[in-house]
Amino acid sequence: MIHPRLDYDFYRRDVLEVCPGLIGKVLVRSYPDGSQFRSRITEVEAYRGEEDLACHAARGKTDRNGIMYGEGGYVYVYLIYGMYWMLNVVTGRADEPQAALIRGLEDVSGPGRLTKKIEIDRSFYGLDLVHSGVLWIENHSLPAEYTTAKRIGIDYAGEWKDKPWRFVMGV
Secondary structure, eight states, X not given: OOOOBOOHHHHSSOHHHHHHHHTTOEEEEEOTTSXXXXXXXXEEEEEESTTOTTSGGGGOOOTTTGGGGSOSSBEEEEEETXXXXXXXXXXXXXXXXXXXXXXXXXXXXXXXXXXXXXTOOGGGTTOBTTTOSSEEEEOOSSOOOEEEEOOSSOGGGGGGGGOOOEEEEOO
16 A cells, blocks of 8 residues: 655654654665565664764764755665665754664564665665655554664764664564
8 A cells, every 4th residue: 555755844853753753654665667665664773963972973074974964854875894785864954963774674674684675775875755766755554663772783882872762663
C-alpha cells in the first residue's frame, strides 16, 4: 500500500523528535527498471549538533558533513571502513547540524547491510527526500511502539556515548 510521503515540516524539527517519528515509517527505494523496495524503518540513531561528540559536526563544517548544515529533508551518506555506506536523514533547521542514521528495516538489520541491499552509494548524498524519484520515506498509518537505547560504536564520544538516542521498534 502506498502512503503519502513525509514533507519538509516532518524533517525540519529537532532530531530527537524526528527519530521516534521515523520508527514504523516506510523507506522506499525505486530502481531504474521501475521496481521498488519498500520496508518499515525499525531502528534509527540521533546525532545532534556540534556539541554531540559522536556527531560528524562535532569538529565543525567540512566537505563531508556540509549537507548536515542545511535544512532537514535531505540525505547524508558517508563511507565507513572503506566499504559501507551509512544512510542518514538530515533534520532540523539550517546551521543546526543534525541527522538520523537509519540502522534497520523490517527486512534487514545493520546500516551497512541495509545500504548494500538497497544499493545506496555516494550518488545519494544531498538527495531531496521530499521530491526524489529514487528514495523517499512514506508516512505509514500504523502506530509503532519503540524503546530507546545507547547508540552503537561511539565509545570515543565521552559522556555522549551514554545518551539513549537509539530508537528501536518494539517494546
